[in-house]
Amino acid sequence: MIREYLKEHILITDGAMGTYYDRKKSENGRIAEEANLLEPELITRIHEEYLEQGARLIRTNTFAANHAMALGRGIRDRREQDAYVKHVIRAAWKLAQKAAENRPEEIFVAADIGPVAENLFSEYETDPAAEYRFLADCFLECGAQIFNFETFSDIKYVAKTARYIKEKCPEAFVMVSFAANRNGYTTQGISISRLFAEAAQTPEIDSYGCNCLLGAAHMYKLIKAQNLAGDKFIQVLPNSGYQQIVRGQAGHADGVHYFADKMEQMAELGVNIIGGCCGTTPKHIRMLCEKLAGKAPYEKLPVVEKGGEDAVSQTRNNPFMAKLQRGEKVIAVELDPPFNQDAQKLMEGAFQLKQSGVDIITIADSPLARARADSVLLAAKVSAMVDIPVMPHIACRDRNRISMHSTLLGAHINGIRNLMIVTGDPVPSGERDNTKSVFDFNSIRFMEYVKELNQEIFLQDAFSYGGALNQNQANEDQVMKRMQKKIDAGLSWFMTQPIYSDEEVEKLGRMKQELNTKILCGIMPLVSYRNAMFIKNEMPGIQVPDEIVAQYRPDMSRAEAEDVAARISLSIMEKLEEVADGFYFMTPFNRVSLITRIIHARKPQ
Numbered sequence: 001m002i003r004e005y006l007k008e009h010i011l012i013t014d015g016a017m018g019t020y021y022d023r024k025k026s027e028n029g030r031i032a033e034e035a036n037l038l039e040p041e042l043i044t045r046i047h048e049e050y051l052e053q054g055a056r057l058i059r060t061n062t063f064a065a066n067h068a069m070a071l072g073r074g075i076r077d078r079r080e081q082d083a084y085v086k087h088v089i090r091a092a093w094k095l096a097q098k099a100a101e102n103r104p105e106e107i108f109v110a111a112d113i114g115p116v117a118e119n120l121f122s123e124y125e126t127d128p129a130a131e132y133r134f135l136a137d138c139f140l141e142c143g144a145q146i147f148n149f150e151t152f153s154d155i156k157y158v159a160k161t162a163r164y165i166k167e168k169c170p171e172a173f174v175m176v177s178f179a180a181n182r183n184g185y186t187t188q189g190i191s192i193s194r195l196f197a198e199a200a201q202t203p204e205i206d207s208y209g210c211n212c213l214l215g216a217a218h219m220y221k222l223i224k225a226q227n228l229a230g231d232k233f234i235q236v237l238p239n240s241g242y243q244q245i246v247r248g249q250a251g252h253a254d255g256v257h258y259f260a261d262k263m264e265q266m267a268e269l270g271v272n273i274i275g276g277c278c279g280t281t282p283k284h285i286r287m288l289c290e291k292l293a294g295k296a297p298y299e300k301l302p303v304v305e306k307g308g309e310d311a312v313s314q315t316r317n318n319p320f321m322a323k324l325q326r327g328e329k330v331i332a333v334e335l336d337p338p339f340n341q342d343a344q345k346l347m348e349g350a351f352q353l354k355q356s357g358v359d360i361i362t363i364a365d366s367p368l369a370r371a372r373a374d375s376v377l378l379a380a381k382v383s384a385m386v387d388i389p390v391m392p393h394i395a396c397r398d399r400n401r402i403s404m405h406s407t408l409l410g411a412h413i414n415g416i417r418n419l420m421i422v423t424g425d426p427v428p429s430g431e432r433d434n435t436k437s438v439f440d441f442n443s444i445r446f447m448e449y450v451k452e453l454n455q456e457i458f459l460q461d462a463f464s465y466g467g468a469l470n471q472n473q474a475n476e477d478q479v480m481k482r483m484q485k486k487i488d489a490g491l492s493w494f495m496t497q498p499i500y501s502d503e504e505v506e507k508l509g510r511m512k513q514e515l516n517t518k519i520l521c522g523i524m525p526l527v528s529y530r531n532a533m534f535i536k537n538e539m540p541g542i543q544v545p546d547e548i549v550a551q552y553r554p555d556m557s558r559a560e561a562e563d564v565a566a567r568i569s570l571s572i573m574e575k576l577e578e579v580a581d582g583f584y585f586m587t588p589f590n591r592v593s594l595i596t597r598i599i600h601a602r603k604p605q
Contacts, residue, residue: 002173005106006297009294010267010273010274011056011272012057012285013057013110013273014047014050015284017032017046017061020281024046033062033065033092036092037088040091040095044095044099050282050285052282054286055275057108057109057110058107058108059110059111060089060092060093060110060112060139061096062089062092062113063150063151065135066085066131067134068116069085082134085134093139096109097109109144111148113150115151116128116131136165140169145169147173148175149162149175149177150277151177152178152179152186155202158176159198162204173207174204174207175208176199177210177235179213180192180210180213182221184222184225185405187401188448193227195208200232206232206233208233208235209236209271210236210238211235211236212237215240216258219266228269230300234271234273234300236263236266236273237276238262238277239280240256241279256284257287259287260287260291263288264292267292267297318389320464324493327581330582330583331582331585334361334585335349335362335590336364337372339372347386348592354388356599356600358388360388365392365424366395366398375393376394376414379414380415380416384414391418391466393419393420393422395423395425397424400440401440401441404440409457412458412463418463419464420467420468421447422467444482444485444489447465447486448489451489451490464492465490466492466520467491468494469519470496471496473541493519495584496521496522496584497542499521502575505575508521508579509579518581519580519581520580521579522584523573523583523586524586524588525565525566525568525569526564526565529554533549551568
C-alpha cells in the first residue's frame with residue numbers, strides 16, 4: 001500500500017524522536033527507547049503530535065533498541081538480553097500502532113533500526129548480520145511490513161538483512177538512510193555516491209537516501225550532486241541544523257520556516273519521502289505539510305555523468321609510480337623524523353640520497369607511538385627543498401576522520417602523491433591514561449577512504465599508496481587474506497619488514513606468485529653486535545637468525561661492523577632479485593652513508 005501512495009504523493013514522515021523526547025524530559029538522563037517501557041504515555045503522545053501535524057509515516061521508537069542497549073543496562077546474560085530487547089521492541093510497536101489507529105487517513109508505521117556499535121560484536125564474538133536478523137525477526141513477529149534502517153555508514157549488513165526480510169515477507173517495504181558529512185563521506189569513509197549506486201542495484205531495497213549529520217541546506221547540496229535516476233524511491237531526513245551547546249545542554253537550530261523552504265527545494269529534486277532527524281519537532285513537520293502536502297512527486301533530475309572514474313591517473317605527477325608500473329626496480333629509503341625541531345641531519349641525508357639515485361624518500365609517522373616531527377610536513381619540506389619524490393607514512397592512531405581528510409588535502413596541495421598507510425603502533429600501556437589513541441580508521445579502511453577520494457576529489461591526479469607486510473606472522477594464509485583486502489582497497493605496493501633469512505625470501509616468493517602484487521623488500525643493515533641483539537630480541541615482527549648475529553662481535557669497530565652489515569644486506573638483496581619489485585631501506589641511526597654505499601655496491605641488473 002505504501003508503494004501505491006508513493007506513486008501519487010510525496011510522503012511526509014515524522015521528525016526526531018530522541019531529541020524531542022530529551023526536550024520534554026531532559027532532566028531524567030534516560031534514553032528515549034527506555035521510555036517505551038517506563039513512560040509509554042509520553043512516547044504515544046509524541047507519535048500523536050507528529051500525526052496531528054500531518055505526518056503520514058511514523059517510525060517506532062527503537063533506533064537504539066538492540067543488544068548494546070541491554071548491555072548498557074548491565075544485562076550480561078545473552079538470553080536475558082534477548083528477552084529485554086524483544087520486550088522493548090514489542091512495546092514500541094504497540095505504542096506506534098496505538099497512535100496510528102482510528103485516524104481518518106492511512107498511516108504507515110515503520111520498524112526503525114539503527115546501526116549497532118561494533119564493540120558489541122567483539123564482546124560476544126557475534127556475527128553482526130545475526131544481530132540485525134534478530135532485530136528484523138522481532139519486528140516481523142509484531143507484524144511489521146515497513147522497515148527503516150537509518151543513520152548507517154555502510155550498506156553491507158543492511159543489504160543482507162533486507163534480503164532476509166524479503167525472504168520471510170516478500171511484500172515488505174525496506175528503506176535505508178545513510179549518514180554522511182558535508183563532503184559526502186560516511187564515518188566508514190565511504191562516499192554517498194557509492195552507497196546510492198549500491199542501494200539502487202540491491203533489489204531488496206525499495207527506498208534509499210540520507211538522514212542525520214547535516215542540516216537541510218548541506219543535505220540539499222549533497223543530494224543534488226547524486227544520480228537519483230531509477231525506479232527506487234528517494235528519502236531525505238536532515239537535522240534541523242547543526243548541534244549547539246546552550247547552558248550545558250545540546251540543542252539544534254530551530255529555523256522552522258528556513259527548514260521547510262529548503263525541504264521544498266529538496267522535493268523538486270525528485271525526493272519521494274521527506275521528514276526530519278535530530279532537532280526537528282512537530283512544528284517542522286507542520287510547515288513541511290503546508291509546503292508539500294498533496295503534491296505529486298517531482299520528476300527526478302537527469303543523470304549527471306562524471307566520466308572517466310575508472311581512468312584514475314596515478315602517474316601524471318608521480319615518477320616513482322611510473323617507474324614501478326614499468327617493471328623497473330625502485331629504491332626507497334626511510335629517514336627518521338627528529339624528536340626535536342632540528343631537521344638538519346634529515347635534510348642532509350635527503351640530499352645525499354638524491355645524489356645516489358634513490359627514487360623516493362619515506363618518512364615514518366611517530367613509530368612506536370613516540371612523538372616525532374610530523375611526517376607529512378617533513379615530506380613536504382624535503383620535496384620542496386631537495387626536489388625528490390617523497391612518501392610520508394600516515395598512521396591511523398593519532399588523527400580522527402576530520403584530521404585525516406585535512407592531512408590528505410594538505411599533502412596533495414604540497415605535491416605529495418605517494419603515501420604509506422599503516423594502522424600505527426599502539427600507545428604503550430603505561431601511557432594510556434594520558435595519551436589516547438584515535439583509530440577512527442585502520443589501514444584497510446583508510447585505504448578504502450583514499451580510494452574513494454581518488455575517484456572523486458583527486459580524480460585527475462590521484463594518490464598512490466602502499467601498505468605494510470609482516471611476512472613473519474605465523475599464519476601465512478591469514479597474511480595473504482589481509483594482503484588481498486588491501487589490494488582490493490586500491491593498494492599499489494607492499495613494504496615488508498626487514499628480511500634476514502632464506503625462509504622469508506621463499507615466503508615472499510609464494511605471496512607474490514599467489515597475489516601478483518608489487519613488493520618492496522625491506523633491508524635494514526645491522527650496524528653492531530648490540531644493534532643486532534636488540535633487533536633480534538626487542539623489536540616485534542622482525543626475525544634475526546642466529547647465523548646473522550654470529551657474524552658480529554661485541555668488540556668490533558664501527559667500520560668492521562658496517563662492512564658486515566653491507567655484506568649481509570647485499571647478499572639478501574641478491575637472493576631477493578626474483579621477488580623484489582624494489583628495495584625499501586631502513587636507515588639505522590641516520591647512517592645515510594652506509595645506505596648509499598650498499599646502493600652503489602649493488603650489482604646492476
